[in-house]
Amino acid sequence: MNDFTPACLLRLHDERYELEDYQGGVPRWCTGCGDNAILTAVQRLCRDENLRPEKTVFVSGIGCSSRFPHYMKTYGFHGIHGRALPVAEGIRMARPDLNVFVNTGDGDCCSIGAAHWIHAVRYNMNLTVLLHDNQIYGLTKKQASPTSPRGTKSNTTPRGSYLEALHPLTVTLGIQNVSFVAQAVDWIPEVLYEIVKAAYHHKGLSFVRILQRCPEWLPDAFEPWIKDPQRTQLLVHPDGVQPSEAVGRTYKNQLKHDPSDLNRAREIAGGLDPIPVGILYRNPSVPCYEDLRRSTKLRTPEYIRAGLEAELDKFTVWPQAAEA
Amino acid sequence: MKKATILSDTIVEIISDSGEGAQRCGQSLGAIAARMGNGIWTVEIIPAEIRPPARSVAGASGNRIRMGSGPITNGGDQTDLVVAFNEQVLLGRVRAGELKPGCIILLESLWREHKDINIKNSYIDTVEKLKSAGYKVHEIAMERECVALAGSGARGKNMFALGMLCSIYSLELQLGREQIALAFGKKDRKVVDANVKLLDAGHAWAEANLEFKYRIPAKRPSEPQVVINGNTALALGVLASGMEICSMYPITPATSASHYLSDVFEKVGGVVHQAEDEIAACTFAIGASYAGKCAVTITSGPGYSLKQEAIGLAVMAEIPLVVVNVMRGGPSTGQPTKVEQGDLFAAMFGSHGDAPKVVMAASTIEDCFYSMITARKIAETFNMVVVVLTDASLATSQQPFPRPKFDPAWIAAPTDQSPVGEGAKPYDWEVATGLARRFIPGQPGGMHALTGLAHDRASHVAYDAQINEEAIHFRSLKLAALQKTLKTPPIHGDPKGELLIVGWGSTKGAIEEAVDQARAKGAKVSSMHLRFLQPLPPGIGEAMKRFKRVITVEGNWSDRPQDELIDESNRRYSALAMLLRARYLVDVDCWSEVRGQPIQPASIRKLIEERLSVKRQPVTT
Numbered sequence: 008m009n010d011f012t013p014a015c016l017l018r019l020h021d022e023r024y025e026l027e028d029y030q031g032g033v034p035r036w037c038t039g040c041g042d043n044a045i046l047t048a049v050q051r052l053c054r055d056e057n058l059r060p061e062k063t064v065f066v067s068g069i070g071c072s073s074r075f076p077h078y079m080k081t082y083g084f085h086g087i088h089g090r091a092l093p094v095a096e097g098i099r100m101a102r103p104d105l106n107v108f109v110n111t112g113d114g115d116c117c118s119i120g121a122a123h124w125i126h127a128v129r130y131n132m133n134l135t136v137l138l139h140d141n142q143i144y145g146l147t148k149k150q151a152s153p154t155s156p157r158g159t160k161s162n163t164t165p166r167g168s169y170l171e172a173l174h175p176l177t178v179t180l181g182i183q184n185v186s187f188v189a190q191a192v193d194w195i196p197e198v199l200y201e202i203v204k205a206a207y208h209h210k211g212l213s214f215v216r217i218l219q220r221c222p223e224w225l226p227d228a229f230e231p232w233i234k235d236p237q238r239t240q241l242l243v244h245p246d247g248v249q250p251s252e253a254v255g256r257t258y259k260n261q262l263k264h265d266p267s268d269l270n271r272a273r274e275i276a277g278g279l280d281p282i283p284v285g286i287l288y289r290n291p292s293v294p295c296y297e298d299l300r301r302s303t304k305l306r307t308p309e310y311i312r313a314g315l316e317a318e319l320d321k322f323t324v325w326p327q328a329a330e331a
Numbered sequence: 332m333k334k335a336t337i338l339s340d341t342i343v344e345i346i347s348d349s350g351e352g353a354q355r356c357g358q359s360l361g362a363i364a365a366r367m368g369n370g371i372w373t374v375e376i377i378p379a380e381i382r383p384p385a386r387s388v389a390g391a392s393g394n395r396i397r398m399g400s401g402p403i404t405n406g407g408d409q410t411d412l413v414v415a416f417n418e419q420v421l422l423g424r425v426r427a428g429e430l431k432p433g434c435i436i437l438l439e440s441l442w443r444e445h446k447d448i449n450i451k452n453s454y455i456d457t458v459e460k461l462k463s464a465g466y467k468v469h470e471i472a473m474e475r476e477c478v479a480l481a482g483s484g485a486r487g488k489n490m491f492a493l494g495m496l497c498s499i500y501s502l503e504l505q506l507g508r509e510q511i512a513l514a515f516g517k518k519d520r521k522v523v524d525a526n527v528k529l530l531d532a533g534h535a536w537a538e539a540n541l542e543f544k545y546r547i548p549a550k551r552p553s554e555p556q557v558v559i560n561g562n563t564a565l566a567l568g569v570l571a572s573g574m575e576i577c578s579m580y581p582i583t584p585a586t587s588a589s590h591y592l593s594d595v596f597e598k599v600g601g602v603v604h605q606a607e608d609e610i611a612a613c614t615f616a617i618g619a620s621y622a623g624k625c626a627v628t629i630t631s632g633p634g635y636s637l638k639q640e641a642i643g644l645a646v647m648a649e650i651p652l653v654v655v656n657v658m659r660g661g662p663s664t665g666q667p668t669k670v671e672q673g674d675l676f677a678a679m680f681g682s683h684g685d686a687p688k689v690v691m692a693a694s695t696i697e698d699c700f701y702s703m704i705t706a707r708k709i710a711e712t713f714n715m716v717v718v719v720l721t722d723a724s725l726a727t728s729q730q731p732f733p734r735p736k737f738d739p740a741w742i743a744a745p746t747d748q749s750p751v752g753e754g755a756k757p758y759d760w761e762v763a764t765g766l767a768r769r770f771i772p773g774q775p776g777g778m779h780a781l782t783g784l785a786h787d788r789a790s791h792v793a794y795d796a797q798i799n800e801e802a803i804h805f806r807s808l809k810l811a812a813l814q815k816t817l818k819t820p821p822i823h824g825d826p827k828g829e830l831l832i833v834g835w836g837s838t839k840g841a842i843e844e845a846v847d848q849a850r851a852k853g854a855k856v857s858s859m860h861l862r863f864l865q866p867l868p869p870g871i872g873e874a875m876k877r878f879k880r881v882i883t884v885e886g887n888w889s890d891r892p893q894d895e896l897i898d899e900s901n902r903r904y905s906a907l908a909m910l911l912r913a914r915y916l917v918d919v920d921c922w923s924e925v926r927g928q929p930i931q932p933a934s935i936r937k938l939i940e941e942r943l944s945v946k947r948q949p950v951t952t
Contacts, residue, residue, distance in 0.1 A: 083780030097618025314599035
């Protein structure tokens with residue numbers, strides 16, 4: 008489909024990138040905002056994987072977390088509310104050579120963009136999707152989001168939100184073609200990094216829900232969990248995350264979970280307390296939509312011409328005129 | 332041997348219940364006539380439902396074929412001859428005023444002996460009424476003939492009818508046989524043979540039993556022609572333009588373009604992506620455009636409305652994008668299978684804020700093809716959204732046009748992956764034109780965060796209203812830069828006179844035919860047809876001033892001056908009329924209808940006669 012062949016480009020010297028090569032504008036998130044932790048983990052990933060900045064795109068929607076691309080020194084696409092996923096899908100379909108990440112918030116992904124979320128999982132295009140879930144609308148100043156726990160007091164629910172929270176993990180694990188689901192929390196940076204790294208290496212749509220604090224609007228939302236490490240349950244497995252000794256010393260509540268077990272993943276996903284952290288599900292054998300659809304042929308003008316002429320032949324009347 | 336009456340132009344309809352094959356019969360007749368060298372224009376008659384009840388007035392399904400000696404540019408006026416498989420579908424056409432007074436009707440007569448007394452009586456009653464109204468009704472036991480001759484009844488009747496029509500219009504039977512082989516080519520040889528047998532039988536029956544016969548002399552054009560409908564032309568245009576990705580969501584009447592493209596695009600390495608909704612279809616295309624070559628999304632009215640926010644993003648971020656709106660009756664769900672030109676303002680002004688985009692309208696089937704190539708080129712040259720308007724009439728009508736000769740310049744250039752110079756900015760607007768080089772992912776040094784927020788030349792978010800104003804200024808300038816490259820639309824007829832008719836879109840053929848007919852009678856009328864609606868090409872104001880009166884003819888709503896409440900202070904003009912009035916300060920009038928059918932030359936002829944015979948009333952304010 009493409010008429011450029013990135014595989015042919017010679018790498019004359021092996022560039023090494025440093026953290027500052029990925030650092031764009033100074034983040035304008037609040038002090039203590041979980042987005043900062045995610046940015047740090049992602050910039051570290053880019054450096055460690057030596058991702059070429061010009062070959063890397065961060066796509067976002069609208070919301071606090073969707074400012075993410077502005078703080079990276081890569082290509083970025085800060086689009087419209089809820090539509091980060093289809094934009095990223097278009098990029099992926101056009102360009103197999105790019106590293107494509109999606110940053111989306113709980114309102115962006117699970118409310119206004121919910122239809123795209125469901126279908127993106129089903130398309131299973133090779134994208135790393137980071138759901139920045141702080142359980143509240145931040146940029147529009149404190150409205151309940153679909154993931155706000157029931158009873159959350161906000162400007163649109165002053166007497167507490169009425170509905171049970173939608174659970175992004177269980178929803179995602181219920182969709183056909185799901186291939187990678189993980190959950191991370193901003194207050195364990197090491198595990199967050201490991202999970203983002205595993206997500207990046209997964210071929211297919213990797214969906215990472217990251218629970219993150221909003222110090223401005225819901226400062227206490229995760230306090231009980233942060234104060235009591237027993238209320239965080241690490242999912243450990245040789246094919247999943249293997250926490251370091253230091254992390255293991257603090258987070259002793261660990262559960263051995265094989266990420267290839269979808270039914271078990273679904274059971275774990277429903278758990279709210281303790282919060283499961285780790286890779287819930289991974290299936291590298293689910294086909295990617297772009298691989299099913301893209302042609303490997305080089306689209307030269309001659310190739311297109313041949314296709315066009317063959318079609319025109321079908322509709323041409325009195326071909327004898329052509330011979331005259 | 333019967334003597335054939337010579338005709339220069341005639342209109343035939345074949346109508347049946349849905350699923351009885353009238354569509355295929357009609358399309359085949361058009362193709363055969365085209366292969367004879369006749370000019371043709373075919374129009375699909377489509378019921379709103381997939382399976383409307385049998386024998387219902389609203390359920391007519393079929394085809395209308397206008398055949399002529401020379402080129403045919405529109406569906407024409409009323410029908411001269413109709414083949415109907417039952418009297419109810421026929422009644423629908425009579426009531427819609429589609430049949431010419433005294434027209435020939437070839438009617439399936441099996442209903443006369445139907446065992447259901449209500450059906451029998453309805454048939455007899457209708458035939459009597461039609462006869463007394465002056466229609467020349469020929470009752471033909473088509474189904475019985477088919478059973479007797481070919482051993483099949485209802486299923487082959489359409490090919491029997493095709494055979495009759497070949498006889499009636501002196502079309503070469505061999506071409507009919509070849510057409511059947513083409514149409515049924517994918518099926519068994521036996522199917523082709525059975526249908527050819529029915530064709531031959533219909534032909535023989537008509538030769539032996541009908542006392543009339545016509546011939547439409549054909550002038551074979553000197554170059555090969557393709558016969559396709561507008562949606563197929565659109566799809567081939569997408570293919571020829573070098574675009575790689577089309578994303579869409581099913582919607583009538585746009586979808587058939589995507590059906591065809593889905594079949595052929597992959598053969599040249601393209602992808603048709605059926606998205607989960609219209610918004611995703613648009614944003615997917617935007618993502619693909621952003622990362623490489625311009626992509627296209629194809630839709631109709633309601634889908635076009637849904638895409639507005641995304642279109643605004645493409646405008647703001649200056650991402651090339653082609654959006655096709657195959658217009659249908661609106662507002663809301665409206666009339667999905669009917670033609671209307673109601674979306675001009677939505678195309679021009681849709682999306683909030685100042686969102687300048689290019690708006691083009693295809694006016695012929697051929698134009699549907701070339702518009703896609705032009706639109707892609709403009710989108711990429713100016714980094715703009717180009718909206719291409721077609722409509723339900725162009726979408727389903729067939730007309731021959733010269734086979735396109737492929738030009739490698741049609742194809743989009745390879746995606747630019749060259750490094751960007753030190754300090755270059757992604758929105759480095761050129762002061763005179765507003766143009767800026769676009770940076771595409773993969774280009775070293777071009778990294779930036781594209782945003783739908785107001786931004787400066789570096790794509791940094793602009794919190795300063797002055798910077799926003801500067802950006803709005805440059806995005807607007809691009810339209811002026813494009814406008815300077817456009818040619819003044821030609822005048823059809825004399826460049827000056829009493830009356831100038833201005834139109835856009837699918838009405839071109841009907842307007843020009845009416846103008847030619849009126850001019851032949853001495854009327855000082857001319858017409859001008861606009862392909863670009865935004866920006867309007869230069870020279871239109873001057874052209875209009877050379878006429879005493881200017882009127883637009885459009886398929887959208889305009890208030891009727893004769894209504895009690897309507898006066899100059901509140902009259903809503905048709906879209907193009909309003910546009911021309913505002914742009915050129917010329918007192919442009921309008922005439923419009925929204926009947927869901929293509930505007931007929933006869934209506935425009937009548938309008939010309941009225942306008943040229945009445946002295947103009949002074950405008951009172």
